[in-house]
Amino acid sequence: xxxxxxxxxxxxxxxxxxxxxxxxxxxxxxxxxxxxxxxxxxxxxxxxxxxxxxxxxxxxxxxxxxxxxxxxxxxxxxxxxxxxxxxxxxxxxxxxxxxxxxxxxxxxxxxxxxxxxxxxxxxxxxxxxxxxxxxxxxxxxxxxxxxxxxxxxxxxxxxxxxxxxxxxxxxxxxxxxxxxxxxxxxx
Numbered sequence: 001x002x003x004x005x006x007x008x009x010x011x012x013x014x015x016x017x018x019x020x021x022x023x024x025x026x027x028x029x030x031x032x033x034x035x036x037x038x039x040x041x042x043x044x045x046x047x048x049x050x051x052x053x054x055x056x057x058x059x060x061x062x063x064x065x066x067x068x069x070x071x072x073x074x075x076x077x078x079x080x081x082x083x084x085x086x087x088x089x090x091x092x093x094x095x096x097x098x099x100x101x102x103x104x105x106x107x108x109x110x111x112x113x114x115x116x117x118x119x120x121x122x123x124x125x126x127x128x129x130x131x132x133x134x135x136x137x138x139x140x141x142x143x144x145x146x147x148x149x150x151x152x153x154x155x156x157x158x159x160x161x162x163x164x165x166x167x168x169x170x171x172x173x174x175x176x177x178x179x180x181x182x183x184x185x186x187x
Contacts, residue, residue: 001126001153003038003048005162010037012165013122014115015172024176029115036119039098040089040127042072043079050076090124091138129161 001009010033018025041047049072079089088094098120106113127134131150133143151157 001130001151001158001162003041005158005165006037006041006123006126007034008162008165008169009122009126010034010119012169012172013037013118013125015169015176017114017118019172019175025115026111029111032112032115033119033122036116037123037126039120040094040123041085042076043083043087043089044085045073045076045080047076050080086127086132087135087138090127090134090136092136093138095121095124126165 011030014025014029014033035049038048042049044050051073083089088097099117102113102116105116124134124136125146128144128146129151130145131152133145133150135142136144151161
């Protein structure tokens, strides 16, 4: 799946989970869910994060972004050379390691923790729709798919799937932030 599809799935996962449990996530949780939805592909140097961050024209922002960009590139290169793409970061072991790592932010912001985990797990769900599936039990070579044939990455069916996820996210965003229950203070 492409980066846009993963971003949509990240927001849909966060809003869907939030609606199910009845809490309204803060606005900063949405970009966190998107970033976390891109994280499993860090093992691919051509991915959105693996390629580093874009240069910024503002010199102050560029000074902040450049070290993070290099760190992402080095991490991506290291992961791709040591474990390869769609291995550790796309497995249940990867989820456990990610949850352990981000659990450090739980005391500071439980909302951020929920957004990060929802985004990360949404990536695995989206890739499980793909033709290749995901190796949930990595390093065991078995690949898990949610659909028998799978959805080809970059194809028209992926666009339709992303559109469906966007519709779910849109409905959930409306219900959480603009709907009658949200304006009445129920959530």
